[in-house]
Amino acid sequence: MNKVQRTASPLAKRNAGVKEIKRLRNTLRVRDLELAELKKKHAIDLQELDKVAKMLVQRDLERSQITEKREDELKQLKESRAALLNILEDAQAARKFVQEEKEKISAIIANLSDGLLLFDAQDRLSMVNPQTEKIFAVKEQDLIGKTIPQLAAFPATRPVVILVKNEGEKIFRKEIKLREKMTLEVTTVPLTIGKNQLWTLVVLHDVTREKLIEEMKTEFVSLSAHQLRTPLSAIKWTLRLLLDGELGNITQEQRGFLEKTYQSNERMIALINDLLNVTRIEEGRYLSRRVLIELEQILQIVVNSYKEESKRTNIGFKLEVSKEPLPKVLVDLEKIQVAMQNLLDNAFRYTRAGGQVTVSLKSDKKEVELSVKDSGVGIPKDQQEKVFSKFFRAANAVRIEAEGSGLGLFIAKNIVESHGGRIWFESEEGKGSTFYFTLPVAG
Amino acid sequence: MKKILIIEDDKFLRELIARKLEKEGYETPQAVDGEEGFKKVVSEKPDLVLLDLILPGIDGFELLSKIKNDDQLSRIPVIILSNLGQREDVDKGLSLGAIDYLIKAHFTPAEIIEKVKKVL
Numbered sequence: 001m002n003k004v005q006r007t008a009s010p011l012a013k014r015n016a017g018v019k020e021i022k023r024l025r026n027t028l029r030v031r032d033l034e035l036a037e038l039k040k041k042h043a044i045d046l047q048e049l050d051k052v053a054k055m056l057v058q059r060d061l062e063r064s065q066i067t068e069k070r071e072d073e074l075k076q077l078k079e080s081r082a083a084l085l086n087i088l089e090d091a092q093a094a095r096k097f098v099q100e101e102k103e104k105i106s107a108i109i110a111n112l113s114d115g116l117l118l119f120d121a122q123d124r125l126s127m128v129n130p131q132t133e134k135i136f137a138v139k140e141q142d143l144i145g146k147t148i149p150q151l152a153a154f155p156a157t158r159p160v161v162i163l164v165k166n167e168g169e170k171i172f173r174k175e176i177k178l179r180e181k182m183t184l185e186v187t188t189v190p191l192t193i194g195k196n197q198l199w200t201l202v203v204l205h206d207v208t209r210e211k212l213i214e215e216m217k218t219e220f221v222s223l224s225a226h227q228l229r230t231p232l233s234a235i236k237w238t239l240r241l242l243l244d245g246e247l248g249n250i251t252q253e254q255r256g257f258l259e260k261t262y263q264s265n266e267r268m269i270a271l272i273n274d275l276l277n278v279t280r281i282e283e284g285r286y287l288s289r290r291v292l293i294e295l296e297q298i299l300q301i302v303v304n305s306y307k308e309e310s311k312r313t314n315i316g317f318k319l320e321v322s323k324e325p326l327p328k329v330l331v332d333l334e335k336i337q338v339a340m341q342n343l344l345d346n347a348f349r350y351t352r353a354g355g356q357v358t359v360s361l362k363s364d365k366k367e368v369e370l371s372v373k374d375s376g377v378g379i380p381k382d383q384q385e386k387v388f389s390k391f392f393r394a395a396n397a398v399r400i401e402a403e404g405s406g407l408g409l410f411i412a413k414n415i416v417e418s419h420g421g422r423i424w425f426e427s428e429e430g431k432g433s434t435f436y437f438t439l440p441v442a443g
Numbered sequence: 444m445k446k447i448l449i450i451e452d453d454k455f456l457r458e459l460i461a462r463k464l465e466k467e468g469y470e471t472p473q474a475v476d477g478e479e480g481f482k483k484v485v486s487e488k489p490d491l492v493l494l495d496l497i498l499p500g501i502d503g504f505e506l507l508s509k510i511k512n513d514d515q516l517s518r519i520p521v522i523i524l525s526n527l528g529q530r531e532d533v534d535k536g537l538s539l540g541a542i543d544y545l546i547k548a549h550f551t552p553a554e555i556i557e558k559v560k561k562v563l
Contacts (some may be wrong), residue, residue: 113498157536222527222529222532225526225529226497226526227526228454229526229528229546230456231546233547233548234453234455234456235524236462236548236551237551238459240551240552241459241462241463241552244462269548269549272548276528280529296559321536394480
Protein backbone atom coordinates (compact mmCIF):
# COMPACT_ATOMS: atom_id res chain seq x y z
CA MET A 1 0.00 0.00 0.00
CA ASN A 2 2.71 2.37 0.72
CA LYS A 3 4.05 1.84 -2.76
CA VAL A 4 0.69 2.68 -4.37
CA GLN A 5 0.32 5.92 -2.42
CA ARG A 6 3.72 7.07 -3.61
CA THR A 7 3.26 6.38 -7.27
CA ALA A 8 -0.46 7.35 -8.09
CA SER A 9 -2.18 10.78 -8.54
CA PRO A 10 -4.28 12.18 -5.69
CA LEU A 11 -7.50 11.49 -7.53
CA ALA A 12 -6.45 8.25 -8.67
CA LYS A 13 -5.15 7.87 -5.31
CA ARG A 14 -8.57 8.73 -3.87
CA ASN A 15 -10.42 6.53 -6.34
CA ALA A 16 -8.18 3.80 -5.59
CA GLY A 17 -8.83 4.36 -1.87
CA VAL A 18 -12.59 4.23 -2.26
CA LYS A 19 -12.28 1.15 -4.25
CA GLU A 20 -10.14 -0.32 -1.64
CA ILE A 21 -12.60 0.58 1.07
CA LYS A 22 -15.38 -0.94 -0.87
CA ARG A 23 -13.43 -4.07 -1.33
CA LEU A 24 -12.48 -4.10 2.24
CA ARG A 25 -16.03 -3.47 3.20
CA ASN A 26 -17.17 -6.33 1.06
CA THR A 27 -14.52 -8.49 2.38
CA LEU A 28 -15.49 -7.47 5.86
CA ARG A 29 -19.11 -8.20 5.09
CA VAL A 30 -18.17 -11.56 3.72
CA ARG A 31 -16.04 -12.14 6.71
CA ASP A 32 -18.86 -11.13 8.95
CA LEU A 33 -21.14 -13.46 7.16
CA GLU A 34 -18.58 -16.15 7.37
CA LEU A 35 -18.10 -15.36 11.00
CA ALA A 36 -21.82 -15.44 11.60
CA GLU A 37 -22.02 -18.60 9.68
CA LEU A 38 -19.16 -19.98 11.67
CA LYS A 39 -20.65 -18.75 14.87
CA LYS A 40 -23.91 -20.34 13.94
CA LYS A 41 -22.21 -23.55 13.06
CA HIS A 42 -20.23 -23.46 16.23
CA ALA A 43 -23.34 -22.93 18.23
CA ILE A 44 -24.86 -25.90 16.59
CA ASP A 45 -21.81 -27.94 17.35
CA LEU A 46 -21.92 -26.82 20.92
CA GLN A 47 -25.52 -27.73 21.15
CA GLU A 48 -24.71 -31.07 19.67
CA LEU A 49 -21.89 -31.51 22.10
CA ASP A 50 -24.08 -30.52 24.99
CA LYS A 51 -26.68 -32.97 23.85
CA VAL A 52 -24.12 -35.70 23.60
CA ALA A 53 -22.68 -34.81 26.94
CA LYS A 54 -26.10 -34.83 28.48
CA MET A 55 -26.85 -38.11 26.85
CA LEU A 56 -23.65 -39.44 28.18
CA VAL A 57 -24.49 -38.25 31.64
CA GLN A 58 -27.96 -39.73 31.31
CA ARG A 59 -26.53 -43.03 30.15
CA ASP A 60 -24.12 -43.03 32.98
CA LEU A 61 -26.91 -42.38 35.38
CA GLU A 62 -29.03 -45.05 33.91
CA ARG A 63 -26.15 -47.43 33.97
CA SER A 64 -25.41 -46.76 37.56
CA GLN A 65 -29.10 -47.09 38.35
CA ILE A 66 -29.21 -50.37 36.57
CA THR A 67 -26.13 -51.52 38.40
CA GLU A 68 -27.72 -50.48 41.63
CA LYS A 69 -30.90 -52.31 40.77
CA ARG A 70 -28.92 -55.35 39.85
CA GLU A 71 -27.18 -55.24 43.13
CA ASP A 72 -30.50 -54.92 44.90
CA GLU A 73 -31.87 -57.80 42.96
CA LEU A 74 -28.84 -59.86 43.72
CA LYS A 75 -29.17 -59.05 47.37
CA GLN A 76 -32.80 -60.01 47.31
CA LEU A 77 -31.94 -63.15 45.48
CA LYS A 78 -29.39 -64.01 48.09
CA GLU A 79 -31.92 -63.37 50.81
CA SER A 80 -34.53 -65.51 49.08
CA ARG A 81 -32.02 -68.24 48.71
CA ALA A 82 -31.17 -68.10 52.38
CA ALA A 83 -34.87 -68.13 53.24
CA LEU A 84 -35.48 -71.05 50.93
CA LEU A 85 -32.61 -72.90 52.50
CA ASN A 86 -34.14 -72.22 55.90
CA ILE A 87 -37.50 -73.50 54.78
CA LEU A 88 -35.85 -76.55 53.34
CA GLU A 89 -34.01 -77.12 56.57
CA ASP A 90 -37.24 -76.77 58.55
CA ALA A 91 -38.99 -79.16 56.21
CA GLN A 92 -36.17 -81.63 56.61
CA ALA A 93 -36.32 -81.28 60.38
CA ALA A 94 -40.07 -81.76 60.28
CA ARG A 95 -39.67 -84.79 58.08
CA LYS A 96 -37.07 -86.18 60.41
CA PHE A 97 -39.37 -85.56 63.34
CA VAL A 98 -42.27 -87.26 61.59
CA GLN A 99 -40.00 -90.13 60.65
CA GLU A 100 -38.81 -90.44 64.23
CA GLU A 101 -42.37 -90.34 65.51
CA LYS A 102 -43.36 -92.98 63.01
CA GLU A 103 -40.45 -95.15 64.04
CA LYS A 104 -41.29 -94.62 67.67
CA ILE A 105 -44.91 -95.67 67.15
CA SER A 106 -43.82 -98.63 65.04
CA ALA A 107 -41.38 -99.66 67.73
CA ILE A 108 -44.07 -99.40 70.39
CA ILE A 109 -46.51 -101.44 68.31
CA ALA A 110 -43.87 -104.01 67.43
CA ASN A 111 -42.68 -104.41 71.00
CA LEU A 112 -46.05 -104.29 72.72
CA SER A 113 -46.62 -107.39 74.78
CA ASP A 114 -50.22 -107.47 73.53
CA GLY A 115 -51.14 -108.61 70.05
CA LEU A 116 -52.74 -105.97 67.84
CA LEU A 117 -54.88 -106.36 64.73
CA LEU A 118 -56.13 -103.37 62.78
CA PHE A 119 -59.15 -103.78 60.51
CA ASP A 120 -60.07 -101.07 58.02
CA ALA A 121 -63.60 -99.85 57.30
CA GLN A 122 -64.06 -102.72 54.83
CA ASP A 123 -63.20 -105.26 57.56
CA ARG A 124 -59.94 -106.03 55.87
CA LEU A 125 -56.96 -106.72 58.10
CA SER A 126 -54.50 -103.90 57.49
CA MET A 127 -51.94 -104.34 60.24
CA VAL A 128 -50.71 -106.89 62.75
CA ASN A 129 -47.78 -106.72 65.15
CA PRO A 130 -45.21 -109.47 65.83
CA GLN A 131 -46.99 -110.48 69.02
CA THR A 132 -50.09 -111.31 66.98
CA GLU A 133 -47.99 -113.52 64.70
CA LYS A 134 -46.65 -115.26 67.79
CA ILE A 135 -50.09 -115.73 69.34
CA PHE A 136 -51.61 -117.17 66.18
CA ALA A 137 -48.38 -118.82 65.03
CA VAL A 138 -49.12 -117.42 61.56
CA LYS A 139 -46.87 -115.14 59.48
CA GLU A 140 -47.86 -111.52 58.90
CA GLN A 141 -47.94 -111.87 55.09
CA ASP A 142 -50.51 -114.66 55.42
CA LEU A 143 -52.82 -112.37 57.37
CA ILE A 144 -52.58 -108.90 55.87
CA GLY A 145 -55.31 -107.94 53.43
CA LYS A 146 -57.58 -110.81 54.44
CA THR A 147 -61.22 -110.12 55.24
CA ILE A 148 -63.03 -111.34 58.34
CA PRO A 149 -64.72 -114.28 56.54
CA GLN A 150 -61.36 -115.30 55.06
CA LEU A 151 -59.71 -115.18 58.48
CA ALA A 152 -62.59 -117.16 59.97
CA ALA A 153 -61.58 -119.99 57.66
CA PHE A 154 -58.11 -120.28 59.29
CA PRO A 155 -58.23 -122.58 62.32
CA ALA A 156 -55.58 -120.43 64.04
CA THR A 157 -57.45 -117.14 63.82
CA ARG A 158 -60.96 -118.52 63.75
CA PRO A 159 -61.94 -118.18 67.46
CA VAL A 160 -60.86 -114.54 67.68
CA VAL A 161 -62.31 -113.51 64.34
CA ILE A 162 -65.65 -115.19 65.05
CA LEU A 163 -65.80 -113.30 68.33
CA VAL A 164 -65.04 -109.98 66.61
CA LYS A 165 -67.60 -110.71 63.91
CA ASN A 166 -70.36 -111.60 66.36
CA GLU A 167 -69.72 -109.03 69.03
CA GLY A 168 -68.55 -106.13 66.89
CA GLU A 169 -67.10 -103.21 68.80
CA LYS A 170 -68.58 -104.12 72.11
CA ILE A 171 -65.90 -106.53 73.23
CA PHE A 172 -64.23 -105.73 76.50
CA ARG A 173 -61.85 -108.24 78.03
CA LYS A 174 -63.63 -111.26 76.70
CA GLU A 175 -61.81 -114.43 77.47
CA ILE A 176 -61.28 -117.12 74.87
CA LYS A 177 -59.22 -120.25 74.93
CA LEU A 178 -57.38 -120.25 71.61
CA ARG A 179 -55.78 -123.61 72.18
CA GLU A 180 -54.18 -125.63 74.95
CA LYS A 181 -51.94 -123.29 76.95
CA MET A 182 -53.12 -120.13 75.20
CA THR A 183 -55.92 -118.12 76.73
CA LEU A 184 -56.58 -114.63 75.44
CA GLU A 185 -58.46 -111.65 76.70
CA VAL A 186 -59.89 -109.87 73.66
CA THR A 187 -60.82 -106.19 73.57
CA THR A 188 -61.90 -104.19 70.52
CA VAL A 189 -61.51 -100.45 70.17
CA PRO A 190 -63.16 -98.45 67.38
CA LEU A 191 -60.72 -95.84 66.03
CA THR A 192 -62.51 -92.76 64.75
CA ILE A 193 -61.50 -89.46 63.24
CA GLY A 194 -64.28 -86.97 63.72
CA LYS A 195 -67.46 -88.91 63.18
CA ASN A 196 -66.07 -91.46 60.78
CA GLN A 197 -65.00 -94.78 62.06
CA LEU A 198 -61.94 -95.63 60.09
CA TRP A 199 -60.52 -98.68 61.80
CA THR A 200 -61.24 -101.29 64.40
CA LEU A 201 -58.38 -102.20 66.66
CA VAL A 202 -58.42 -105.64 68.23
CA VAL A 203 -56.19 -106.12 71.26
CA LEU A 204 -55.16 -109.63 72.28
CA HIS A 205 -53.91 -109.91 75.83
CA ASP A 206 -52.28 -113.18 76.75
CA VAL A 207 -53.67 -114.34 80.11
CA THR A 208 -52.46 -117.92 79.92
CA ARG A 209 -50.23 -117.50 82.95
CA GLU A 210 -52.95 -115.82 84.99
CA LYS A 211 -55.35 -118.61 84.10
CA LEU A 212 -52.81 -121.18 85.16
CA ILE A 213 -52.28 -119.42 88.49
CA GLU A 214 -56.03 -119.11 88.92
CA GLU A 215 -56.44 -122.83 88.32
CA MET A 216 -53.67 -123.57 90.80
CA LYS A 217 -55.30 -121.29 93.33
CA THR A 218 -58.67 -122.95 92.86
CA GLU A 219 -57.07 -126.32 93.28
CA PHE A 220 -55.22 -125.13 96.36
CA VAL A 221 -58.35 -123.70 97.96
CA SER A 222 -60.34 -126.76 97.06
CA LEU A 223 -57.73 -129.05 98.57
CA SER A 224 -57.29 -126.89 101.66
CA ALA A 225 -61.03 -126.97 102.21
CA HIS A 226 -60.89 -130.72 101.86
CA GLN A 227 -58.04 -131.00 104.32
CA LEU A 228 -59.78 -128.74 106.83
CA ARG A 229 -63.10 -130.48 106.48
CA THR A 230 -61.73 -133.96 107.09
CA PRO A 231 -60.89 -133.51 110.80
CA LEU A 232 -64.06 -131.44 111.24
CA SER A 233 -66.07 -134.32 109.79
CA ALA A 234 -64.49 -136.68 112.27
CA ILE A 235 -65.38 -134.33 115.14
CA LYS A 236 -68.91 -133.87 113.82
CA TRP A 237 -69.52 -137.57 113.39
CA THR A 238 -68.08 -138.46 116.78
CA LEU A 239 -70.05 -135.77 118.59
CA ARG A 240 -73.19 -136.90 116.82
CA LEU A 241 -72.63 -140.51 117.86
CA LEU A 242 -72.05 -139.34 121.42
CA LEU A 243 -75.16 -137.13 121.38
CA ASP A 244 -77.26 -139.89 119.89
CA GLY A 245 -76.19 -142.13 122.77
CA GLU A 246 -74.58 -144.64 120.48
CA LEU A 247 -71.38 -144.63 122.49
CA GLY A 248 -73.13 -145.03 125.82
CA ASN A 249 -75.31 -142.87 128.05
CA ILE A 250 -74.33 -139.30 128.82
CA THR A 251 -75.51 -136.98 131.56
CA GLN A 252 -77.63 -133.93 130.87
CA GLU A 253 -74.70 -131.68 131.71
CA GLN A 254 -72.42 -133.56 129.34
CA ARG A 255 -75.06 -133.31 126.63
CA GLY A 256 -75.19 -129.54 127.06
CA PHE A 257 -71.45 -129.21 126.58
CA LEU A 258 -71.44 -131.60 123.67
CA GLU A 259 -74.28 -129.66 121.98
CA LYS A 260 -72.29 -126.45 122.27
CA THR A 261 -69.19 -128.16 120.93
CA TYR A 262 -71.23 -129.52 118.05
CA GLN A 263 -72.55 -126.02 117.23
CA SER A 264 -69.03 -124.56 117.32
CA ASN A 265 -67.90 -127.26 114.96
CA GLU A 266 -70.83 -126.50 112.65
CA ARG A 267 -69.76 -122.85 112.61
CA MET A 268 -66.27 -123.86 111.65
CA ILE A 269 -67.67 -125.88 108.76
CA ALA A 270 -69.82 -122.92 107.71
CA LEU A 271 -66.79 -120.66 107.86
CA ILE A 272 -64.93 -122.90 105.44
CA ASN A 273 -67.90 -122.72 103.08
CA ASP A 274 -67.85 -118.95 103.36
CA LEU A 275 -64.15 -118.86 102.56
CA LEU A 276 -64.69 -121.09 99.55
CA ASN A 277 -67.51 -118.84 98.36
CA VAL A 278 -65.35 -115.75 98.75
CA THR A 279 -62.52 -117.33 96.79
CA ARG A 280 -64.89 -118.11 93.99
CA ILE A 281 -66.41 -114.65 94.04
CA GLU A 282 -62.93 -113.24 93.62
CA GLU A 283 -62.26 -115.52 90.71
CA GLY A 284 -65.33 -114.00 89.08
CA ARG A 285 -66.82 -117.33 88.10
CA TYR A 286 -69.32 -117.75 90.79
CA LEU A 287 -72.65 -118.41 89.19
CA SER A 288 -73.51 -121.54 87.34
CA ARG A 289 -76.60 -123.32 86.12
CA ARG A 290 -79.27 -120.68 86.31
CA VAL A 291 -82.89 -121.79 86.32
CA LEU A 292 -86.15 -119.95 85.77
CA ILE A 293 -88.16 -120.07 88.98
CA GLU A 294 -90.57 -118.18 91.22
CA LEU A 295 -88.49 -116.78 94.04
CA GLU A 296 -91.20 -117.76 96.51
CA GLN A 297 -90.43 -121.45 96.01
CA ILE A 298 -86.84 -121.00 97.16
CA LEU A 299 -87.86 -118.65 99.93
CA GLN A 300 -90.34 -121.16 101.36
CA ILE A 301 -87.62 -123.79 101.70
CA VAL A 302 -85.26 -121.35 103.39
CA VAL A 303 -87.97 -119.96 105.69
CA ASN A 304 -89.02 -123.46 106.74
CA SER A 305 -85.49 -124.25 107.79
CA TYR A 306 -85.60 -121.30 110.25
CA LYS A 307 -88.85 -122.28 112.00
CA GLU A 308 -86.90 -124.42 114.45
CA GLU A 309 -84.54 -121.51 115.12
CA SER A 310 -87.48 -119.19 115.71
CA LYS A 311 -88.90 -121.50 118.38
CA ARG A 312 -85.53 -122.13 119.98
CA THR A 313 -84.68 -118.45 120.25
CA ASN A 314 -88.24 -117.27 121.01
CA ILE A 315 -88.15 -114.78 118.16
CA GLY A 316 -91.36 -114.21 116.19
CA PHE A 317 -91.04 -115.17 112.54
CA LYS A 318 -93.39 -114.20 109.73
CA LEU A 319 -93.43 -114.52 105.97
CA GLU A 320 -95.42 -112.00 103.95
CA VAL A 321 -95.84 -112.65 100.26
CA SER A 322 -97.88 -110.34 98.04
CA LYS A 323 -101.12 -111.93 96.85
CA GLU A 324 -100.58 -111.40 93.14
CA PRO A 325 -98.54 -114.08 91.43
CA LEU A 326 -94.90 -113.12 91.30
CA PRO A 327 -92.99 -113.10 88.02
CA LYS A 328 -90.20 -115.62 87.55
CA VAL A 329 -86.53 -114.87 87.95
CA LEU A 330 -83.47 -116.51 86.44
CA VAL A 331 -81.25 -117.61 89.31
CA ASP A 332 -78.57 -119.95 90.54
CA LEU A 333 -80.70 -121.78 93.13
CA GLU A 334 -77.92 -122.70 95.48
CA LYS A 335 -76.44 -119.19 95.52
CA ILE A 336 -79.73 -117.39 96.02
CA GLN A 337 -80.42 -119.70 98.94
CA VAL A 338 -77.07 -118.77 100.41
CA ALA A 339 -77.91 -115.06 100.05
CA MET A 340 -81.28 -115.54 101.78
CA GLN A 341 -79.74 -117.64 104.53
CA ASN A 342 -77.05 -115.07 105.18
CA LEU A 343 -79.66 -112.34 105.68
CA LEU A 344 -81.81 -114.56 107.89
CA ASP A 345 -78.80 -115.76 109.91
CA ASN A 346 -77.97 -112.17 110.73
CA ALA A 347 -81.57 -111.28 111.56
CA PHE A 348 -81.83 -114.11 114.09
CA ARG A 349 -78.33 -113.71 115.40
CA TYR A 350 -78.68 -110.04 116.27
CA THR A 351 -82.27 -110.02 117.54
CA ARG A 352 -82.96 -110.72 121.20
CA ALA A 353 -85.56 -113.17 122.52
CA GLY A 354 -89.07 -111.79 122.18
CA GLY A 355 -88.12 -109.88 119.02
CA GLN A 356 -89.53 -110.24 115.55
CA VAL A 357 -88.16 -111.22 112.14
CA THR A 358 -90.34 -110.60 109.08
CA VAL A 359 -89.55 -111.72 105.56
CA SER A 360 -91.49 -110.05 102.73
CA LEU A 361 -91.63 -110.71 99.05
CA LYS A 362 -93.21 -108.44 96.45
CA SER A 363 -92.65 -107.34 92.90
CA ASP A 364 -93.32 -104.86 90.17
CA LYS A 365 -92.93 -105.43 86.45
CA LYS A 366 -89.20 -105.06 86.53
CA GLU A 367 -88.00 -106.54 89.79
CA VAL A 368 -88.81 -108.94 92.57
CA GLU A 369 -87.98 -107.49 95.97
CA LEU A 370 -87.22 -109.46 99.09
CA SER A 371 -86.77 -107.91 102.49
CA VAL A 372 -85.73 -109.26 105.87
CA LYS A 373 -86.76 -107.01 108.73
CA ASP A 374 -85.66 -107.56 112.30
CA SER A 375 -86.18 -105.78 115.62
CA GLY A 376 -82.58 -106.39 116.59
CA VAL A 377 -79.65 -104.31 117.73
CA GLY A 378 -79.24 -102.36 114.48
CA ILE A 379 -76.05 -101.12 112.92
CA PRO A 380 -74.32 -98.03 114.34
CA LYS A 381 -74.54 -95.07 111.92
CA ASP A 382 -70.78 -94.60 111.68
CA GLN A 383 -70.29 -98.20 110.61
CA GLN A 384 -73.10 -98.47 108.11
CA GLU A 385 -71.05 -97.75 105.02
CA LYS A 386 -68.78 -100.71 105.65
CA VAL A 387 -71.55 -103.23 106.12
CA PHE A 388 -70.99 -105.05 102.83
CA SER A 389 -67.18 -105.10 103.05
CA LYS A 390 -65.32 -108.34 103.40
CA PHE A 391 -64.60 -109.31 107.03
CA PHE A 392 -66.55 -106.34 108.39
CA ARG A 393 -68.28 -106.82 111.71
CA ALA A 394 -70.02 -104.04 113.59
CA ALA A 395 -68.74 -103.31 117.07
CA ASN A 396 -72.09 -104.04 118.74
CA ALA A 397 -72.42 -107.25 116.72
CA VAL A 398 -69.07 -108.51 117.98
CA ARG A 399 -70.20 -107.88 121.56
CA ILE A 400 -73.33 -109.97 121.09
CA GLU A 401 -71.81 -112.76 119.08
CA ALA A 402 -68.07 -113.17 119.19
CA GLU A 403 -68.04 -115.61 116.34
CA GLY A 404 -69.04 -114.87 112.78
CA SER A 405 -66.88 -114.57 109.74
CA GLY A 406 -67.83 -111.09 108.56
CA LEU A 407 -68.37 -112.62 105.16
CA GLY A 408 -72.13 -113.20 105.08
CA LEU A 409 -73.21 -109.83 103.71
CA PHE A 410 -70.20 -109.57 101.42
CA ILE A 411 -71.22 -112.90 99.89
CA ALA A 412 -74.90 -111.93 99.73
CA LYS A 413 -74.04 -108.68 97.95
CA ASN A 414 -71.91 -110.47 95.40
CA ILE A 415 -74.55 -113.09 94.76
CA VAL A 416 -77.30 -110.50 94.29
CA GLU A 417 -75.16 -108.25 92.09
CA SER A 418 -73.96 -111.07 89.90
CA HIS A 419 -77.63 -111.76 89.20
CA GLY A 420 -78.03 -108.15 88.11
CA GLY A 421 -79.88 -107.22 91.32
CA ARG A 422 -79.40 -104.57 94.01
CA ILE A 423 -78.93 -104.91 97.76
CA TRP A 424 -79.30 -102.28 100.48
CA PHE A 425 -80.51 -101.78 104.02
CA GLU A 426 -82.10 -99.42 106.50
CA SER A 427 -81.01 -99.61 110.08
CA GLU A 428 -81.32 -97.78 113.36
CA GLU A 429 -79.21 -98.75 116.32
CA GLY A 430 -81.35 -100.27 119.05
CA LYS A 431 -84.44 -100.56 116.84
CA GLY A 432 -83.51 -103.00 114.12
CA SER A 433 -82.44 -103.42 110.53
CA THR A 434 -84.17 -104.20 107.27
CA PHE A 435 -82.15 -105.70 104.44
CA TYR A 436 -83.55 -105.59 100.94
CA PHE A 437 -82.54 -107.16 97.70
CA THR A 438 -84.04 -107.17 94.24
CA LEU A 439 -83.65 -109.50 91.33
CA PRO A 440 -84.56 -108.52 87.77
CA VAL A 441 -87.65 -110.21 86.34
CA ALA A 442 -86.67 -112.75 83.69
CA GLY A 443 -87.55 -112.07 80.09
CA MET B 444 -76.99 -158.98 104.44
CA LYS B 445 -76.30 -156.02 102.11
CA LYS B 446 -72.70 -155.22 101.49
CA ILE B 447 -71.40 -151.66 101.44
CA LEU B 448 -67.82 -151.09 100.37
CA ILE B 449 -66.22 -148.10 102.12
CA ILE B 450 -63.29 -146.63 100.20
CA GLU B 451 -61.78 -144.04 102.55
CA ASP B 452 -58.17 -143.28 103.38
CA ASP B 453 -58.80 -141.66 106.77
CA LYS B 454 -58.80 -144.48 109.30
CA PHE B 455 -60.92 -142.72 111.93
CA LEU B 456 -63.61 -141.61 109.50
CA ARG B 457 -63.67 -145.09 108.02
CA GLU B 458 -64.17 -146.61 111.47
CA LEU B 459 -66.90 -144.17 112.43
CA ILE B 460 -68.98 -144.73 109.33
CA ALA B 461 -68.39 -148.50 109.39
CA ARG B 462 -69.50 -148.67 113.00
CA LYS B 463 -72.75 -146.90 112.18
CA LEU B 464 -73.39 -149.04 109.10
CA GLU B 465 -72.70 -152.27 110.95
CA LYS B 466 -75.10 -151.20 113.66
CA GLU B 467 -77.73 -150.81 110.95
CA GLY B 468 -77.00 -154.35 109.82
CA TYR B 469 -74.74 -153.85 106.82
CA GLU B 470 -71.61 -155.75 105.99
CA THR B 471 -68.75 -153.28 105.48
CA PRO B 472 -65.71 -154.35 103.52
CA GLN B 473 -63.19 -151.50 103.45
CA ALA B 474 -60.38 -150.17 101.29
CA VAL B 475 -57.85 -147.42 101.99
CA ASP B 476 -56.82 -146.44 98.48
CA GLY B 477 -58.01 -146.52 94.90
CA GLU B 478 -56.15 -149.62 93.88
CA GLU B 479 -57.34 -151.69 96.80
CA GLY B 480 -60.77 -150.18 96.27
CA PHE B 481 -61.00 -151.42 92.71
CA LYS B 482 -59.81 -154.91 93.71
CA LYS B 483 -62.50 -155.05 96.40
CA VAL B 484 -65.20 -153.82 94.03
CA VAL B 485 -64.31 -156.79 91.80
CA SER B 486 -63.88 -159.37 94.56
CA GLU B 487 -66.59 -158.31 97.02
CA LYS B 488 -69.28 -157.41 94.47
CA PRO B 489 -70.79 -154.90 96.95
CA ASP B 490 -74.39 -153.66 96.74
CA LEU B 491 -73.18 -150.09 97.06
CA VAL B 492 -69.89 -148.20 97.20
CA LEU B 493 -69.21 -145.22 99.47
CA LEU B 494 -66.35 -143.52 97.67
CA ASP B 495 -63.95 -140.86 98.86
CA LEU B 496 -62.30 -138.77 96.12
CA ILE B 497 -58.90 -137.79 97.41
CA LEU B 498 -57.13 -141.11 97.68
CA PRO B 499 -53.52 -142.16 97.41
CA GLY B 500 -52.62 -143.59 93.98
CA ILE B 501 -55.71 -143.94 91.81
CA ASP B 502 -58.07 -141.16 92.95
CA GLY B 503 -61.80 -141.47 93.40
CA PHE B 504 -62.74 -139.95 90.03
CA GLU B 505 -60.49 -142.38 88.21
CA LEU B 506 -61.78 -145.30 90.21
CA LEU B 507 -65.37 -144.23 89.54
CA SER B 508 -64.85 -144.08 85.80
CA LYS B 509 -63.12 -147.47 85.93
CA ILE B 510 -66.15 -148.96 87.69
CA LYS B 511 -68.63 -147.27 85.35
CA ASN B 512 -66.73 -148.34 82.23
CA ASP B 513 -66.68 -151.97 83.30
CA ASP B 514 -69.75 -153.87 82.11
CA GLN B 515 -69.55 -156.25 85.06
CA LEU B 516 -69.39 -153.45 87.63
CA SER B 517 -71.17 -150.49 86.11
CA ARG B 518 -74.50 -151.35 87.73
CA ILE B 519 -73.13 -151.05 91.27
CA PRO B 520 -74.39 -147.74 92.69
CA VAL B 521 -71.68 -145.39 93.90
CA ILE B 522 -72.28 -142.59 96.42
CA ILE B 523 -69.42 -140.13 96.58
CA LEU B 524 -68.63 -139.22 100.17
CA SER B 525 -65.94 -136.61 100.02
CA ASN B 526 -64.91 -133.30 101.43
CA LEU B 527 -64.25 -131.90 97.99
CA GLY B 528 -67.30 -129.79 97.48
CA GLN B 529 -66.87 -127.32 94.63
CA ARG B 530 -69.43 -127.25 91.87
CA GLU B 531 -66.93 -128.64 89.36
CA ASP B 532 -66.15 -131.61 91.59
CA VAL B 533 -69.83 -132.37 92.17
CA ASP B 534 -70.63 -132.03 88.46
CA LYS B 535 -67.70 -134.22 87.52
CA GLY B 536 -68.64 -136.90 90.03
CA LEU B 537 -72.26 -137.00 88.94
CA SER B 538 -71.40 -136.96 85.25
CA LEU B 539 -69.04 -139.89 85.76
CA GLY B 540 -72.00 -141.88 87.04
CA ALA B 541 -72.18 -141.41 90.82
CA ILE B 542 -75.75 -141.66 92.09
CA ASP B 543 -75.26 -139.03 94.81
CA TYR B 544 -72.60 -136.68 96.08
CA LEU B 545 -72.32 -136.04 99.81
CA ILE B 546 -69.93 -133.64 101.47
CA LYS B 547 -68.77 -135.37 104.64
CA ALA B 548 -68.74 -132.27 106.80
CA HIS B 549 -72.32 -131.45 105.82
CA PHE B 550 -73.84 -134.79 106.81
CA THR B 551 -74.03 -136.80 110.00
CA PRO B 552 -73.53 -140.57 109.85
CA ALA B 553 -77.29 -141.02 110.35
CA GLU B 554 -78.02 -138.79 107.36
CA ILE B 555 -75.51 -140.69 105.26
CA ILE B 556 -77.24 -143.95 106.11
CA GLU B 557 -80.56 -142.37 105.13
CA LYS B 558 -79.08 -141.74 101.69
CA VAL B 559 -77.71 -145.27 101.49
CA LYS B 560 -81.08 -146.76 102.38
CA LYS B 561 -82.79 -144.64 99.76
CA VAL B 562 -80.51 -146.02 97.04
CA LEU B 563 -80.81 -149.64 98.12
